[in-house]
Amino acid sequence: DSGVTQTPKHLITATGQRVTLRCSPRSGDLSVYWYQQSLDQGLQFLIQYYNGEERAKGNILERFSAQQFPDLHSELNLSSLELGDSALYFCASSVEQNTGELFFGEGSRLTVL
């Protein structure tokens, strides 16, 4: 158990809908990362937050947004969903903001029908 909690574990929804994925980092970790993993694209970095502030942005679509709250949990919002958004979405946390030592949650599997 990495200590990173993600909910929900599975989510099935329809195209055009909006969903919110939630992440609670390990106790004491200030940095939260979101990754998308699909079969053809591998693990793709979406966005990073450190202590409530956005720190780095990757290949995140404009339809997607995220935030980190004062209690350090984070939410990833996915809107106007398309079939191609079906993937595993992972949250990871780390103590520092620029380390490669990431602790991953078990992911949220999103299926868009």
Add this chain to the structure above:
Amino acid sequence: QKEVEQDPGPLSVPEGAIVSLNCTYSNSAFQYFMWYRQYSRKGPELLMYTYSSGNKEDGRFTAQVDKSSKYISLFIRDSQPSDSATYLCAVRPKTSYDKVIFGPGTSLSVIP
């Protein structure tokens, strides 16, 4: 050219074999190198972390980095069925706020 490349496999070996997993990267700015292991339906977990050329050993695992060739390897000695997983190499630049970039992963099966 992708920033980090790995042979996707699948790689299948008998129990007890020495496994060699390899990774290449394109940018000399990458200074930190990691290997993550991902079991099916689970999140990746950090196996090895290094920032220098040379070897780093941890039990049955050895990570090797050659910055001049931009080449990273992971060796697994006395492989076990429990080592069956996907192995992801990852790199990170030295500068702050930069993302960790993962390779596509190599799928390994260790057959009893």
